[in-house]
Amino acid sequence: MLEDKLKRYAQSGIYPFHMPGHKRNFSGCLPYELDVTEIDGFDNLHEPDGCLREIEHRAERLYNSKRAFLLVNGATAGILASVRAITHRGDTVITARNCHKSVYNAIELCGLNPVYILPDTIDDHNFFGAVSPGRVKELLLGNPNARLVIITSPTYEGICSDVKKISEICRDHGAKLLVDEAHGAHFPFCADFPQTALECGADVSVVSLHKTLPAPTQTALLLTNDISLEKPLQNQLSVFQTSSPSYLLMCGIEKCLDFAENNSFKEYNKMLDGFYRESLRLKKLSLLFNCYGASPVDKGKLVILTDKTALTGRELADMLREEFKLETEMSGADYVIAMTSVCDTKDGFDRLLSALLEIDGRIEYSDKELKFIIPTTLPQKVFDPCDAVLLKHGDPALIRSDGVVSLDYIYAYPPGIPFVVPGELISREMLEAFSSLSKLGLKISNYERYSRILKSLP
Numbered sequence: 001m002l003e004d005k006l007k008r009y010a011q012s013g014i015y016p017f018h019m020p021g022h023k024r025n026f027s028g029c030l031p032y033e034l035d036v037t038e039i040d041g042f043d044n045l046h047e048p049d050g051c052l053r054e055i056e057h058r059a060e061r062l063y064n065s066k067r068a069f070l071l072v073n074g075a076t077a078g079i080l081a082s083v084r085a086i087t088h089r090g091d092t093v094i095t096a097r098n099c100h101k102s103v104y105n106a107i108e109l110c111g112l113n114p115v116y117i118l119p120d121t122i123d124d125h126n127f128f129g130a131v132s133p134g135r136v137k138e139l140l141l142g143n144p145n146a147r148l149v150i151i152t153s154p155t156y157e158g159i160c161s162d163v164k165k166i167s168e169i170c171r172d173h174g175a176k177l178l179v180d181e182a183h184g185a186h187f188p189f190c191a192d193f194p195q196t197a198l199e200c201g202a203d204v205s206v207v208s209l210h211k212t213l214p215a216p217t218q219t220a221l222l223l224t225n226d227i228s229l230e231k232p233l234q235n236q237l238s239v240f241q242t243s244s245p246s247y248l249l250m251c252g253i254e255k256c257l258d259f260a261e262n263n264s265f266k267e268y269n270k271m272l273d274g275f276y277r278e279s280l281r282l283k284k285l286s287l288l289f290n291c292y293g294a295s296p297v298d299k300g301k302l303v304i305l306t307d308k309t310a311l312t313g314r315e316l317a318d319m320l321r322e323e324f325k326l327e328t329e330m331s332g333a334d335y336v337i338a339m340t341s342v343c344d345t346k347d348g349f350d351r352l353l354s355a356l357l358e359i360d361g362r363i364e365y366s367d368k369e370l371k372f373i374i375p376t377t378l379p380q381k382v383f384d385p386c387d388a389v390l391l392k393h394g395d396p397a398l399i400r401s402d403g404v405v406s407l408d409y410i411y412a413y414p415p416g417i418p419f420v421v422p423g424e425l426i427s428r429e430m431l432e433a434f435s436s437l438s439k440l441g442l443k444i445s446n447y448e449r450y451s452r453i454l455k456s457l458p
């Protein structure tokens with residue numbers, strides 16, 4: 001039974017440096033006896049004007065937004081609804097290539113023409129950095145009909161883009177800016193965190209409460225300062241959210257907002273500062289936040305770099321779990337992300353620090369030749385994603401004289417950012433890069449299928 005499995009994990013003594021942000025350390029069990037549906041007096045999520053609208057008003061106050069909507073199907077529902085509310089079929093959307101798969105799904109479902117921006121790369125690290133405002137401007141100049149720009153800020157690794165500049169550029173070119181701020185729900189609650197996307201001028205943002213705040217999994221908010229979008233957003237949310245929203249989840253959103261309003265994040269901030277200070281004692285492992293100053297970073301994400309050692313991210317994550325009972329959020333080729341929140345304890349931070357110091361003491365420096373594995377060029381687009389999926393009748397690819405066109409996504413999960421999108425050409429070089437990635441322990445979805453297809457060609 002899943003229940004037994006969950007209980008075993010809860011009792012295992014493993015410390016969670018992963019989502020959800022309540023860390024199972026937040027009083028307020030939400031029981032069956034409170035689980036109701038939209039009976040009289042309990043408002044309607046799809047047309048709220050009572051108790052649910054009051055929660056939205058509270059979110060508007062706390063996030064300084066003109067309109068907030070409750071999401072019970074994650075930031076995913078907010079992203080799908082926003083893209084559909086702002087665009088028309090066939091529109092061009094400027095999209096950062098490191099967007100979450102919900103953005104790609106929205107583009108496909110809405111029949112849009114994506115023009116991608118590759119975010120900056122950071123030194124030798126294998127993850128994307130910020131989106132360059134100059135590049136957004138170039139693409140808007142080259143695509144004057146683009147209605148929407150979509151970026152992710154902060155990224156999974158906590159790196160923020162210059163949303164202020166990007167939003168000014170979007171405004172100058174008549175495009176709306178949607179910021180996937182799923183990992184930044186905690187930003188308004190401590191001056192040491194980066195500014196929110198709406199404060200920086202974004203038209204719409206989506207925050208996952210469950211990722212970094214004490215809120216149940218699936219809970220999130222859609223926020224906008226553009227009141228002309230209120231009706232279209234509400235209409236589209238009715239398409240992408242269930243008609244039976246869980247009152248327990250919505251109650252969880254209210255409790256989370258209540259917590260954020262009435263509690264200080266100072267102690268959490270202090271623990272983070274202490275952790276970073278002490279982690280300067282690490283010699284071979286290092287923390288991204290301690291060595292990166294190019295753009296604002298969410299220090300709540302502990303990005304532990306293994307690039308100067310022989311360890312892969314996966315190996316470090318396994319050691320932390322198996323030897324120290326510390327479960328992290330994700331591991332990449334040469335880094336591990338440990339997610340923190342205001343619900344973390346001093347004991348948790350101390351356990352992680354001493355585990356890292358102990359591991360650091362027993363490993364050696366290594367100049368491993370790790371090929372750069374995040375894409376630094378984009379695959380050639382042959383079809384828009386919506387047209388490519390229509391060509392898929394059981395076949396994952398279209399074999400043409402100019403190459404193999406993918407009809408599916410190829411991505412590593414986590415973080416779920418696609419290397420190849422339906423309608424793009426797959427090259428042999430790409431498959432070689434995926435092969436090195438899978439040898440490093442990363443799961444690359446669809447890689448083997450495409451590898452077999454390319455190998456079978458003359």
Ligand SMILES: Cc1ncc(COP(=O)(O)O)c(C=O)c1O
Pocket residue numbers: 073074075076077099100102152155156180182183208218219220
């Ligand atoms: C950058 C980013 N955006 C959006 C999402 C989707 O958020 P949710 O799980 O709240 O639907 C995720 C999920 O991991 C994410 O990492």
